[in-house]
Amino acid sequence: METITLGRVEVGRVRELQGPFAPAGDLVPDAPREHWEELGPDFWQPQDNVAVLALQTWVLRSGGRTILVDTGLGTDRFPMETEPRPDLPGLLAAAGVHPEAVDLVINTHLHGDHVGWNTTDGAPTFPNARYLIPAPDNAKLSGDDLHTKAVAPIIEAGLAEVWEGEFRIDADLVLEAAPGHTPGSAVLRLDSGSDRAVFVGDLLHSPVQLLEPAHNSCFDEDPAGAARSRKTVLARAADENRLVFPAHFGGAGYVALSRRPGGSGRNPATQVEEFVL
Numbered sequence: 001m002e003t004i005t006l007g008r009v010e011v012g013r014v015r016e017l018q019g020p021f022a023p024a025g026d027l028v029p030d031a032p033r034e035h036w037e038e039l040g041p042d043f044w045q046p047q048d049n050v051a052v053l054a055l056q057t058w059v060l061r062s063g064g065r066t067i068l069v070d071t072g073l074g075t076d077r078f079p080m081e082t083e084p085r086p087d088l089p090g091l092l093a094a095a096g097v098h099p100e101a102v103d104l105v106i107n108t109h110l111h112g113d114h115v116g117w118n119t120t121d122g123a124p125t126f127p128n129a130r131y132l133i134p135a136p137d138n139a140k141l142s143g144d145d146l147h148t149k150a151v152a153p154i155i156e157a158g159l160a161e162v163w164e165g166e167f168r169i170d171a172d173l174v175l176e177a178a179p180g181h182t183p184g185s186a187v188l189r190l191d192s193g194s195d196r197a198v199f200v201g202d203l204l205h206s207p208v209q210l211l212e213p214a215h216n217s218c219f220d221e222d223p224a225g226a227a228r229s230r231k232t233v234l235a236r237a238a239d240e241n242r243l244v245f246p247a248h249f250g251g252a253g254y255v256a257l258s259r260r261p262g263g264s265g266r267n268p269a270t271q272v273e274e275f276v277l
């Protein structure tokens with residue numbers, strides 16, 4: 001696993017899959033074609049105007065603990081056709097991260113592609129971990145199939161920490177609410193030494209949304225709230241030179257943001273500046 005170090009925190013990426021996902025106009029309906037044309041082939045296929053997505057878990061080592069940001073699709077939900085089906089625990093183990101050694105699991109929100117490997121065959125995949133679960137999504141989903149499979153077993157095993165508003169993980173990491181994509185969607189801020197980053201979950205589905213942060217994906221449950229959270233988080237990232245780690249675009253993994261000419265303080269258009277991981 002390739003890693004980078006930010007302050008005292010080591011960050012690595014395990015990619016469950018990456019590939020063509022959906023027509024660009026379906027994924028981010030308001031983004032004009034000329035915005036897509038600014039992106040490279042890791043994010044958009046010009047020949048058929050299809051958005052390319054990734055699914056990845058960030059692996060953090062912080063304060064002596066091993067922390068996962070999101071747990072992918074699991075075994076029974078599969079929008080992208082690849083064979084063989086990915087196996088996140090196997091990929092993690094191959095990267096030296098054994099399930100028993102994971103101390104903390106963060107679900108940035110409770111969509112199926114972020115909680116899939118919370119459990120395996122109904123039991124916690126990471127038996128020694130605490131799982132951080134956003135309360136608004138937990139309340140909303142209670143009783144539905146996804147909750148029954150991927151969240152309820154964690155709560156029943158006594159491994160869940162259901163949180164709301166803001167949750168400090170350690171000296172360098174804090175979760176904060178960024179609602180809109182779902183009611184409980186959260187971002188993870190990293191402030192360590194002189195380094196800053198933010199793990200944005202599904203605040204972004206494509207770097208095309210960096211070009212105009214008001215442009216929502218088709219998966220945003222509350223469009224106005226999602227756009228508001230995206231603008232706020234990206235404006236702060238631009239102001240503070242905060243690296244942005246997305247859930248769904250890979251190839252590169254994280255981007256630096258910078259103000260573009262013409263971007264206003266309230267709604268800065270941003271651009272991919274640097275890919276490192």
Ligand SMILES: [Zn+2]
Nearest residue numbers: 111113202247
């Ligand atoms: Zn997602």
